Amino acid sequence: MRVNAHVACSRRSQCPASAGPASRSPELPSIVCAYRARISAGFYTVCMVALDSASTDALSPGFLRDVRTFLDEAFAGAFTDDDWAHAQGGMHVWLVGSRGLISHGSLVERTLICSNHTMRVGYVEAVATAAAHRRKGYGTIIMKRLGELIRARYQLGVLSTGAHSFYESLGWEQWPGPTFVNGPCGHERTPEDDGGIMILRTPRSPLLDVTGDIVCDWRLGDVW
Numbered sequence: 001m002r003v004n005a006h007v008a009c010s011r012r013s014q015c016p017a018s019a020g021p022a023s024r025s026p027e028l029p030s031i032v033c034a035y036r037a038r039i040s041a042g043f044y045t046v047c048m049v050a051l052d053s054a055s056t057d058a059l060s061p062g063f064l065r066d067v068r069t070f071l072d073e074a075f076a077g078a079f080t081d082d083d084w085a086h087a088q089g090g091m092h093v094w095l096v097g098s099r100g101l102i103s104h105g106s107l108v109e110r111t112l113i114c115s116n117h118t119m120r121v122g123y124v125e126a127v128a129t130a131a132a133h134r135r136k137g138y139g140t141i142i143m144k145r146l147g148e149l150i151r152a153r154y155q156l157g158v159l160s161t162g163a164h165s166f167y168e169s170l171g172w173e174q175w176p177g178p179t180f181v182n183g184p185c186g187h188e189r190t191p192e193d194d195g196g197i198m199i200l201r202t203p204r205s206p207l208l209d210v211t212g213d214i215v216c217d218w219r220l221g222d223v224w
């Protein structure tokens with residue numbers, strides 16, 4: 001097992017690595033934890049990191065700039081202004097250490113038609129871990145927290161990826177059926193996205209035929 005459950009937890013004020021948003025809602029406290037992170041095969045260290053979450057509108061402009069810079073670096077220049085717009089307007093979950101952001105993911109609400117069921121889904125965006133911290137289990141921590149939020153708020157989780165095995169181990173399933181966007185002229189095929197869509201079922205998910213059509217709502221930039 002690469003990353004343990006928490007071995008110690010305390011409130012944010014006790015942690016030196018507490019850089020973060022200017023304001024937040026009180027029901028979303030940050031949690032400072034010691035995680036057991038893998039250094040190399042068979043060797044582990046205990047890292048003090050803070051797992052935190054807040055809605056975009058609770059985050060300061062300065063912190064949002066830090067998140068954007070972090071994503072630009074983590075995606076090696078492939079993160080566009082449209083990608084940044086897609087990552088905002090919902091919840092952000094992040095891990096921060098003594099030297100800044102370690103990992104991040106966003107959850108935004110979208111309306112999708114999944115095998116004829118129209119649903120408000122929790123759509124995951126902007127998942128990234130800093131290059132120096134990859135394969136230590138931090139992305140898994142972010143995705144587990146996003147999964148909890150999806151189960152609490154939505155009927156279904158959806159995302160688009162090329163890194164299927166990362167998400168499969170966390171309960172996400174590939175949607176093998178054809179993909180569409182509900183565009184200005186009706187449902188249009190998005191064949192380049194076929195096979196890249198994954199879903200996370202929740203106890204409130206209807207029975208879904210994953211060989212059926214999946215249709216996303218329209219947006220600028222990459223629609224999936």
Ligand SMILES: CC(C)(COP(=O)(O)OP(=O)(O)OC[C@H]1O[C@@H](n2cnc3c(N)ncnc32)[C@H](O)[C@@H]1OP(=O)(O)O)[C@@H](O)C(=O)NCCC(=O)NCCS
Nearest residue numbers: 074127128129134135136137138139140160161163165166
């Ligand atoms: C994908 C990414 C977020 C994973 O973050 P991470 O912190 O390294 O993930 P974890 O350490 O929790 O990985 C857990 C497991 O997922 C799998 N995994 C990790 N990265 C993967 C990748 N890029 N592709 C496929 N599987 C991956 C591995 O099985 C890993 O376990 P292992 O290290 O024991 O082999 C990170 O590689 C990243 O930021 N990539 C660049 C941005 C990106 O592509 N984001 C995803 C967009 S959909």
